[in-house]
Amino acid sequence: MVRAGKRGALIDRFRTAGRVAIGWAELGSLAAVADRPAMVALVRTRWPDWNVYEVGNNAGQLHRFRSDIQVGDRVISYDPDGRVYHVGTVTGPYAHEPTFDPDYPNVRPVTWGGSVPRDVLGVSAKNSLGSVTTVFQVPAETAAEIDTALAGPDAPAAKQAGGAVQDGADLDVVTIADPTAEAAAEQDLFEDLEAKALEFIKDRLVKLSPRDMELFVAGLLRAMGYKTRVSPVGPDRGRDIFASPDGLGLEDPRIFVEVKHRSGPIGAPSVRSFLGGRRPGDRGLYVSTGGFARDAKYEADRAPIPLSLLDLDDLVALALEHYDGLDVDSKRLLPLKRLYWPA
Incomplete structure (x- = not known):
C-alpha cells in the first residue's frame, strides 16, 4: 500500500x-x-x-x-x-x-x-x-x-x-x-485506530438506502438547531430537504438541501440543475456520498447563492460533532459507541 x-x-x-x-x-x-x-x-x-x-x-x-x-x-x-x-x-x-x-x-x-x-x-x-x-x-x-x-x-x-x-x-x-x-x-x-474507525463509520453510512440517507441528513440538521421538512418519495421539485430556524421558511436562513447517495461523483450539470429556481436569500446544501467532480466544485464556487458541498468525509465529521444531539431515529440509522483513550 x-x-x-x-x-x-x-x-x-x-x-x-x-x-x-x-x-x-x-x-x-x-x-x-x-x-x-x-x-x-x-x-x-x-x-x-x-x-x-x-x-x-x-x-x-x-x-x-x-x-x-x-x-x-x-x-x-x-x-x-x-x-x-x-x-x-x-x-x-x-x-x-x-x-x-x-x-x-x-x-x-x-x-x-x-x-x-x-x-x-x-x-x-x-x-x-x-x-x-x-x-x-x-x-x-x-x-x-x-x-x-x-x-x-x-x-x-x-x-x-x-x-x-x-x-x-x-x-x-x-x-x-x-x-x-x-x-x-x-x-x-x-491515529491508526481513529482512521480505521472513520472508515468503518463511512461503511455503515454507505449501506443506508437513499431514503434513509435523506432522513439521516435531516436528523443531522435538526441536531444543528434547524427544523426540517423532508420531501415525500417521488419528484422532489429540486430539493430533498428544506431547513430553517422556524420550520416554515419565514426566518433566515432558508436552506434547500439535495442528497445524492450513490457511488459516482456529482458533476457540474447536477449542481446547475439544483441551483435553478433558487432566489436571493436562499442557501444551498448539496450532499453527495460519492463526492464531487472538479467542475462541480467550480460551479459551487461561482453559484449566485451560498452553496456548500458535503461529501462523505464531511458528513461523517459533522455527524461525529453533533452525534449527541441526534434524535433516537437518527441514531438508529447510525448506531455508534463511545471509546475512551488515555489523555
Missing part, C-alpha cells in the same frame, strides 16, 4: 502519470541511500529532535519504498472519494522526480490495472487496509481477498471475519524506553 497523500488528493495523478509517490521532500534524493542503517542515519540527521520511534518509523517506510519494493511487485492505493482500491504493478526502480510534485518527489513507476470497491471486502481486509501509515505491506490474506475481488463477481464471497491483522507498520524499534518515544507510539496507534 502506498497512500496517495492526505485524503487521497494525489490518486488521480498517480493513475494518469503511472506513478506512486511519497513525501519527505526535505531529504532530497534517496538514490544513494542503499540500506536501512543509512536511511536511519539520514532521517536522524535531518530531524535531530525526533525520538527513536519517530526515526525508526519514518526511516522504515522510506527504505521500504526505496529498496524493499521490487520491480514486478504489486501495489495498491486508495481513492476515498470513489471508495475503491486501485491495483497496479511496479515497473521500475526508485526515482527522485520533483516535477511530479514538489512535496511528493520520491516516486516509483507503476502500470495500473484493476480496481476493487472497498464495500466488497470483508471486515478483516478493511481493517488491515485502514492503517494511516503511508507505506506498508498488505497482509497475505488481504492480498488474496483483493485477488478474489479482481477475479469478478463469480469468485467466492469475501470473508467477514479473520485472524489477527498486521497493519504493516515498519519500525526499527523493538523496545521503547524513552517516555517521549512511548508517547509518540501511543499517538500513532491512536
